[in-house]
Amino acid sequence: MEQRVRVAILGASGYTGAELVRLLSRHPRVTLAALTANRKAGQTMAQVFPHLAGLDLPVLTTVEDVAWEDIDFVFCALPHGTTQVLIKDLLDGPHGGRLRIADLSADFRLIDPEVYAQWYGHAHQALALQEEAVYGLTEFNRARIATARLVAVPGCYPTSAQLPLVPLLKAGVIEADDLIIDSKSGASGAGREAREGSLHCEVSEGVHAYGIGAHRHTPEIEQELSRAAGRPVRATFTPHLMPMNRGILSTIYARLAPGADDAKVRAVLEAAYADEPFVRVVPAGTLVHTRHVRGSNLALIGVHADRVPGRVILTCAEDNLVKGASGQAIQDMNVMLGFEETLGLAQAPLFP
Numbered sequence: 001m002e003q004r005v006r007v008a009i010l011g012a013s014g015y016t017g018a019e020l021v022r023l024l025s026r027h028p029r030v031t032l033a034a035l036t037a038n039r040k041a042g043q044t045m046a047q048v049f050p051h052l053a054g055l056d057l058p059v060l061t062t063v064e065d066v067a068w069e070d071i072d073f074v075f076c077a078l079p080h081g082t083t084q085v086l087i088k089d090l091l092d093g094p095h096g097g098r099l100r101i102a103d104l105s106a107d108f109r110l111i112d113p114e115v116y117a118q119w120y121g122h123a124h125q126a127l128a129l130q131e132e133a134v135y136g137l138t139e140f141n142r143a144r145i146a147t148a149r150l151v152a153v154p155g156c157y158p159t160s161a162q163l164p165l166v167p168l169l170k171a172g173v174i175e176a177d178d179l180i181i182d183s184k185s186g187a188s189g190a191g192r193e194a195r196e197g198s199l200h201c202e203v204s205e206g207v208h209a210y211g212i213g214a215h216r217h218t219p220e221i222e223q224e225l226s227r228a229a230g231r232p233v234r235a236t237f238t239p240h241l242m243p244m245n246r247g248i249l250s251t252i253y254a255r256l257a258p259g260a261d262d263a264k265v266r267a268v269l270e271a272a273y274a275d276e277p278f279v280r281v282v283p284a285g286t287l288v289h290t291r292h293v294r295g296s297n298l299a300l301i302g303v304h305a306d307r308v309p310g311r312v313i314l315t316c317a318e319d320n321l322v323k324g325a326s327g328q329a330i331q332d333m334n335v336m337l338g339f340e341e342t343l344g345l346a347q348a349p350l351f352p
């Protein structure tokens with residue numbers, strides 16, 4: 001029988017942690033050996049998340065109480081800012097030599113320490129690890145992810161922007177200096193701790209933009225799009241909070257490069273994702289919908305002609321908690337450990 005890896009999930013009492021537990025509980029090569037929480041340490045997962053009550057799971061402990069000698073792989077699903085020092089201590093500690101980590105927070109995604117300090121309001125506290133970490137959008141970075149010790153799992157919004165835009169910038173069929181990314185997210189994107197602002201009566205029956213011109217995912221989006229384009233990319237990014245639980249829909253407006261049209265854009269994206277298990281370009285005339293990805297690791301991309309000459313409209317739908325976070329992290333783990341990339345992630349979306 002094939003050996004299983006022993007996994008710790010730090011922050012298992014949060015939304016992305018619970019989603020990791022849900023998906024990994026059916027992963028054929030994983031044993032969930034440790035689950036941690038902060039305020040909820042000492043409780044069972046069934047107490048915190050009754051929907052997971054049927055699973056045989058370890059009790060939630062603090063990070064300090066994990067038997068690290070027993071752990072091979074760590075998913076870190078803690079608030080950004082709290083993560084960098086904790087991961088540094090873990091990797092510098094007595095068991096650091098064998099641990100490999102997928103970090104879901106924003107702590108290791110930005111390459112430039114000055115950009116990090118500017119957008120996150122403090123100097124990074126683990127600079128060497130920030131430099132070492134590999135950006136974990138699997139579709140574009142498999143070789144480096146495979147050998148990484150620390151993978152920075154992309155942000156939910158940046159994933160929905162990069163999947164349509166990276167192949168187009170690489171192919172030079174859209175211009176790099178005129179991108180508008182208009183994104184909508186479900187309230188689970190703010191995490192379970194968010195409370196105020198995420199209460200039903202504050203999210204339902206209304207929509208609002210936030211972080212306008214100033215959202216911390218902007219530098220992550222620009223960093224990765226610039227890498228793809230081979231030159232600096234500036235993008236206008238505006239997120240919106242939607243009255244729904246899960247899902248992100250990004251609508252992207254781009255200017256076509258000379259000689260390109262929407263058919264060319266579609267052909268580039270179809271070729272880029274022809275062999276990808278989790279990214280689909282929907283047929284012309286079909287609309288992408290957050291309902292069509294819910295609970296799955298899929299991202300759907302739509303390509304639409306714009307009646308304004310020289311422009312194209314792209315849409316991308318994903319589940320923020322799956323391809324936007326926990327599913328993406330598992331996809332990275334599968335690559336890091338040499339497993340088949342789809343293990344634990346093959347479930348179809350939940351509809352309606």
Ligand SMILES: NC(=O)C1=CN([C@@H]2O[C@H](COP(=O)(O)OP(=O)(O)OC[C@H]3O[C@@H](n4cnc5c(N)ncnc54)[C@H](OP(=O)(O)O)[C@@H]3O)[C@@H](O)[C@H]2O)C=CC1
Binds near residue numbers: 014039076077
């Ligand atoms: N929600 C989403 O769609 C996405 C989230 N992310 C990122 O993933 C990470 C987790 O997000 P999410 O699951 O939504 O957050 P939640 O607020 O739902 O969960 C946070 C978790 O961290 C624990 N925690 C909080 N503070 C500390 C601390 N000081 N020390 C140890 N543990 C602590 C909480 O424990 P307790 O419950 O006991 O307080 C809980 O388990 C964040 O960095 C987030 O930005 C990334 C992509 C998408």
Ligand SMILES: CC(=O)N[C@@H](CCC(=O)OP(=O)(O)O)C(=O)O
Binds near residue numbers: 186189
């Ligand atoms: C709806 C909502 O509030 N979404 C979050 C993004 C969640 C996420 O992915 O943030 P990380 O960069 O920390 O991973 C926000 O706008 O901050």
